[in-house]
Amino acid sequence: MSAPLLAAYSRVAALVADLWAHPEVGYQETYTSARIRDFLERQVPDVEITTFARTGLRLRLGPGHERAVALVAELDALIVPAHPAADPVTGAVHACGHHTQVGIACAVVAELATKPWDLPYDLVVVFVPAEEYIDLDTRRALRDAGEIAWFGGKPEAMRLGVFDDVDVAVLTHTMGGGYATPTVELDCDLAGFAYKHVTFHGRAAHAGFVPFAGINAASMAVLYQTAIGLGRQQLREDVLARLNPVVSSAPMTTNVIPDTARVSTDVRTIDLAYMSELSAKLDAMAQGAALAMGGVAEIDTEVGYFPFRQHRPLSVPFREAFHAGVPGIDSLLDDRGGSAAAGDVGDLSIMLPCIQIGYSGLEGTVHGADLHLADPVTVLDAVPRFVLDGLRRLGPCLEEVASYHGTYGQYVVNVARLGGTVLANGVESFQDLAQR
Numbered sequence: 001m002s003a004p005l006l007a008a009y010s011r012v013a014a015l016v017a018d019l020w021a022h023p024e025v026g027y028q029e030t031y032t033s034a035r036i037r038d039f040l041e042r043q044v045p046d047v048e049i050t051t052f053a054r055t056g057l058r059l060r061l062g063p064g065h066e067r068a069v070a071l072v073a074e075l076d077a078l079i080v081p082a083h084p085a086a087d088p089v090t091g092a093v094h095a096c097g098h099h100t101q102v103g104i105a106c107a108v109v110a111e112l113a114t115k116p117w118d119l120p121y122d123l124v125v126v127f128v129p130a131e132e133y134i135d136l137d138t139r140r141a142l143r144d145a146g147e148i149a150w151f152g153g154k155p156e157a158m159r160l161g162v163f164d165d166v167d168v169a170v171l172t173h174t175m176g177g178g179y180a181t182p183t184v185e186l187d188c189d190l191a192g193f194a195y196k197h198v199t200f201h202g203r204a205a206h207a208g209f210v211p212f213a214g215i216n217a218a219s220m221a222v223l224y225q226t227a228i229g230l231g232r233q234q235l236r237e238d239v240l241a242r243l244n245p246v247v248s249s250a251p252m253t254t255n256v257i258p259d260t261a262r263v264s265t266d267v268r269t270i271d272l273a274y275m276s277e278l279s280a281k282l283d284a285m286a287q288g289a290a291l292a293m294g295g296v297a298e299i300d301t302e303v304g305y306f307p308f309r310q311h312r313p314l315s316v317p318f319r320e321a322f323h324a325g326v327p328g329i330d331s332l333l334d335d336r337g338g339s340a341a342a343g344d345v346g347d348l349s350i351m352l353p354c355i356q357i358g359y360s361g362l363e364g365t366v367h368g369a370d371l372h373l374a375d376p377v378t379v380l381d382a383v384p385r386f387v388l389d390g391l392r393r394l395g396p397c398l399e400e401v402a403s404y405h406g407t408y409g410q411y412v413v414n415v416a417r418l419g420g421t422v423l424a425n426g427v428e429s430f431q432d433l434a435q436r
């Protein structure tokens, strides 16, 4: 470990330690948000900081250039009660390392504030709530109360227009432990997922006395699972398709023919078009199973996150930064193929080009009971300098790199295409939105 080079390093490290000690789950990151605001107000006192989606923060740095790049960090913790650092009451802990993303973004802001603005674009720094897809009952209540429309913080930010004036977005994320030297990663694609809940409806009857009067919903569930099992033979291998059907209905008794049975599965893949195709196949299997037994299948699809394809051209200046040499960064993992992990950066990438840079310096397993910051100097000093170098090199090619800009409306259309539920909250109609 070398000595830190950034002037703000110790302040950033103190902030990150504070966030580690105060983990909060999505849309409830009030302490986290307040501490970050304190930090930013000290570093860039003249810059307006806006709050969105309860706890999110956004600030725009720069002289008002036409183009803007977003640097995004996530605020929320996970629930892993077995983690020794978990909050004893809530079980929350930063087992996904989001507190270190906050540190990286804050270090970049602090460093940029030390000299006159020299980037040919503005930098929009966004601290987004609720990346983890957890605590859904609370989020449902918030949604029912009209406070949010989406469980994920990024779609919620998109709905609120947080990214409307931004051309491209750069994110960072821990890779977990096991790296011998300080390492960054570029171009690792992520899977997306939907949750599909199928409730089969039949007719209850005494299983001994009048079984012929019944319609067995559990039988439909078995047929559906059998179809999924046989159908796996036809799953594409190249796009990391994953299904995990589980019986999620209430227990049954043996003397009554069950009138309802529920099977839920996630539908996971790194290919958006294939996710739609797979979703439609599962619907057909469910309908077929119900039809075979004379019942009805009620299908409910929740879109979790979209698959994430890293925008390769946006990685180029960061790769150049690595090859030019950044003190404290020794290795680059480059385009090693996709991961079946997922994140709501996939949702954001529907709207604008995004990359997510991986970094070492934490030890343990991501989402495990042992993840922790092991090498703060790499994470909070070398990685921010690497990001800054890439951001500097991005300037001359930004216009070319920013090759598309979708709308929130197009995102909503994509959700609907997957069969997902879209709340009326702030949404007129898909057709209207598609034309925006």
Ligand SMILES: [Zn+2]
Pocket: 096, 097, 098, 131, 173
């Ligand atoms: Zn994460």
Ligand SMILES: [Zn+2]
Pocket: 096, 132, 367
């Ligand atoms: Zn996570």
